[in-house]
Amino acid sequence: DAGVTQSPTHLIKTRGQQVTLRCSPKSGHDTVSWYQQALGQGPQFIFQYYEEEERQRGNFPDRFSGHQFPNYSSELNVNALLLGDSALYLCASSLEGIRQPQHFGDGTRLSIL
Amino acid sequence: SQQGEEDPQALSIQEGENATMNCSYKTSINNLQWYRQNSGRGLVHLILIRSNEREKHSGRLRVTLDTSKKSSSLLITASRAADTASYFCATDERGAQKLVFGQGTRLTINP
Numbered sequence: 001d002a003g004v005t006q007s008p009t010h011l012i013k014t015r016g017q018q019v020t021l022r023c024s025p026k027s028g029h030d031t032v033s034w035y036q037q038a039l040g041q042g043p044q045f046i047f048q049y050y051e052e053e054e055r056q057r058g059n060f061p062d063r064f065s066g067h068q069f070p071n072y073s074s075e076l077n078v079n080a081l082l083l084g085d086s087a088l089y090l091c092a093s094s095l096e097g098i099r100q101p102q103h104f105g106d107g108t109r110l111s112i113l
Numbered sequence: 114s115q116q117g118e119e120d121p122q123a124l125s126i127q128e129g130e131n132a133t134m135n136c137s138y139k140t141s142i143n144n145l146q147w148y149r150q151n152s153g154r155g156l157v158h159l160i161l162i163r164s165n166e167r168e169k170h171s172g173r174l175r176v177t178l179d180t181s182k183k184s185s186s187l188l189i190t191a192s193r194a195a196d197t198a199s200y201f202c203a204t205d206e207r208g209a210q211k212l213v214f215g216q217g218t219r220l221t222i223n224p
Contacts, residue, residue, distance in 0.1 A: 004155070040216075102156070103158070
């Protein structure tokens with residue numbers, strides 16, 4: 001039973017570019033949440049998707065957008081990349097929201113030059 | 114913004130000793146969860162304690178929750194080198210569908 005998988009594992013972009021990160025949730029899970037984790041910090045909630053809709057959003061600008069597909073997989077898109085967007089981006093899945101334990105992928109390390 | 118504040122930020126102990134980490138938060142919660150993160154990896158769920166529970170055990174882990182003081186503690190007994198990791202508390206705020214993480218405690222177990 002595969003856990004949460006994220007791709008790519010590492011990515012290098014330059015300022016102003018756009019990036020798409022992908023996440024496949026754990027089998028049987030219907031909710032996907034995205035987090036940004038800067039070095040030495042705790043994860044910061046970006047948004048959560050359930051039934052293909054954004055259910056909750058954290059304090060992130062509109063440059064951060066997402067999508068959930070009918071098979072529950074999800075994408076995180078970031079436009080007009082800034083140096084400060086360099087971070088580990090984590091995807092977590094669960095069944096019916098955040099009242100249950102979250103299962104995390106190993107993340108995508110995004111570096112902005 | 115981060116609601117949970119872990120204390121201490123870093124902790125170094127000898128193998129076999131007990132490790133205690135504390136977490137404080139600011140708002141009403143539905144539950145509080147503890148996670149472990151090994152360097153460069155994703156987070157692993159350790160234990161979830163609901164707002165109406167005061168203590169919970171899982172193997173060598175013991176978690177307490179004091180909602181009147183808005184604080185929680187994680188105790189790891191008989192520590193092992195493999196317990197070396199960062200530990201985070203995360204709160205499930207009432208009325209919100211999101212987890213708010215603290216900045217974590219970096220635990221080092223010396224052999």
